[in-house]
Amino acid sequence: MDLKVNDYTTDDGLTVITVEGEIDVYTAPKLREKLIDLVNKGKFHLLVDMEKVEFLDSTGLGVLVGGLKRVRAHDGSLELVCTQERILKIFRITGLTKVFGIHKTIAEAEEKRKGAK
């Protein structure tokens, strides 16, 4: 299945990226390009919604880590929405749960962002 990547920015300045499909060595460049494009447009607070991701491998993890490094260079943030156990397991195995903020819903991420302001 091809990877579908869409985005919108909330009134609060949070850019939500919805990802649907399989993120692997073949499709990960599409997500990488989207993250780079958003940062180049000055979007430094990103939330990647992974609820419709069916498969994620280490190439996809590398793209997310790369995106995080890019936004951090601008004092930004890159957090995730994910409740799928099979995807969360990959973040746990690689210790990346310590690197990414992971939320259950977009609304939860927005609430925490407002609380942190």
Next chain:
Amino acid sequence: MATVELSFSALPVHVRTARLIVTAVARRSGVDEAIMDEVRLAVGEACSRAVEAHRAHCPDEPVRLELSDTAHRFQVIVSDSVPADEAEGGPPSAPRPDDLPALALAGDADLGLAVIAGLADDVEISNTPKGVQIRMSWPADRPAPPAT
């Protein structure tokens, strides 16, 4: 002899094909559905790693995959054709889990090997004269053939 042998061009798109074939053979070999995602992901990681190595060193050589089921185990061997003297150092090894977040942020972590080590029931990574070989296996209980 392997139940299924597969070789494919070192292209990222074919890693997905390899994952599909592995899933089908693992299912046929009696691998529990509960661990099918782990098999699929670990083999995909090993194939991705081999494809990247081939693209850097020998893009025209195919990646080899052997699938077999013996003694209640489903075994997968992924072999690349990058000789040890072309690869850096000895056989690759998975980084320590505690070191991974810092290594990942520094861009130095081999996340693929970490995923394989975390998912495969039994893993062995070795350098052979032809290249790196990753052998993984999981429990399997092949169902009895239908009565005739």
